[in-house]
Amino acid sequence: MYQDNSEHYEFINSNLVIEEIPEEIENDKVIVQEAADENKIKVILVNNQKLKQEFLIADNFSTFTQVLVISTINHNCYYDDPFFHYILMMTKVIRKALRRMLVPTCIKTKEEFIIKQNNLFQCFYQDINIGFITSTGQIKSTAFIYVHKTIRDFVIKKIVIDQKQERVRLLMHFFKIENIIKIPYVQQDYKNQFLKTNKFKNEFIILSEEIETHQSLFQVYKLVDDQIYFVKRIHLRANFSSSFMNVFNTKDVYINIAKILASLSHPNVIRLYDWWIEILNFQPYLFMQIEYCIYPRYQCQAKNLLSYSYFYMNPMPHKQKQKHIQDIILQIIQALEFLKLRKIHLIDLKPENIMVTITVTGDLQVVLADFNPQITNQKQQSYLDYTFQAIGTLILHLILTFPGDATLRNNYITKFLNSKFEESFALLDSLAQKVKNRNREFSFQLYKNLLLLVKSIVTDSHFHDFHELKTTIEKIY
Helix, strand or coil: CCCCCCCCCCCCCCCCCECCCCHHHCCCCCEECCCCCHHHHHHHHHHHHHHHHHHHCCHHHHHEEEEEEEEEEEECEECCCHHHHHHHHHHHHHHHHHHHHHCCCCCCCHHHHHHHHHHHEECCHHHEEEEECCCCCCEEEEEEEEEECCCHHHCCCEEEEEECCCCEEEEEEEEEHHHCCCCCCCCCCHHHCCECCCHHHHHEEEEEEEECCCEEEEEEEECCCCEEEEEEEEECCCCCCCCHHHHHCCCCHHHHHHHHHHCCCCCCECCEEEEEEEEECCEEEEEEEEECCCEECCCCEECCHHHHHHHHHCCCCHHHHHHHHHHHHHHHHHHHHHHHHCCEEECCCCHHHEEEEECCCCCEEEEECCCCEEECCCCHHHHHHHHHHHHHHHHHHHHCCCCECHHHHHHHHHHHHHCCHHHHHHHHHHHHCCCCCCCCCCCHHHHHHHHHHHHHHHCCCCCCCHHHHHHHHHHCC
């Protein structure tokens, strides 16, 4: 339940470290590709199908085995038909990835690989699937390729392929087919319906993981859905009982978060697809299968709003950035309004807990995630005042985000909030000199109206509901 103190969330406190952007990728350009010729597409696909049929009946077919290749695609390209373009690209990229893995491990030279490549692997368009990741505009590829059995163990790994001319970067994962079939299920009786033994190992392939003491985050691929998700694993208290009635009536905060998220459906709130409990080494764990959200552009794969703001918003000219800030804050308010109608109070609103992705039309989409929602009857105005302060702090982060650890970010916000308004600009502009990737014409004076809004939100408690704040933000010019 929300409490009016700083134990839950210090608005300017952040442990996230932002690494400064490499100079070689600071200039982020967009490439627009022409539409593909439909007749040419048909001819290519028909000819490729014939090649596959010939391969399947060839004498040496039995010397090959299949490998699953899962790829996430970061790009700055815009296509009328992106899926066909990436299908054509994948064969070239897979060939490049195999060459890097095999030379010089089991193939001595690049020239030897070129000569032998048709005898080493085969990749057909019909076995490549390009698609969006869940409801977002992120693009992924899955492909079943044929590799010679003598080289298979050399290609089971992760590799990044950078197509610099096309501004496309692919993170590719290679898996043995037999690794997909894992531990069989153990049938649970009706008293343990929430307990799913081996579900995580059985249904998901781990692409990457971030392991912490209490909880872990996995980027995973689910073969049945042909989709990529995040799965969060949380260690529950040791004496937690996984029986049906105990879970159904539990007061455990993490189980209740899962139940709340499972009841929500909004484009700006993280989507929970499934949750369950497993016993690992005699310890209970909660698993939550949630939507995979990153900002999938070539320059940087921003994981949250703070890193997106640094890498992509810092270099923006004033008018473009202000429009972005308005759009982001309005999306967040829409999510908060939705939660408020459900009597859910969000007590951990900070940029690290807000994911950023794109829609299928290429528009920016922000998603509230990794938060601690509580269903509460707490006095509404106290909660609103608390949330408005968090929004004010968030706007300051979006105007300019400092690299490194939280020291500079905290210092900047503290100085602004503690200074007289007209006297703060020179001080803030001197601090801005430490941000190398800011726009050349950047000055806090350009954001005077937004800064006035922050002052009225944080120090004056001027607003009384989300609609009032939303209307004011829409009018800022």
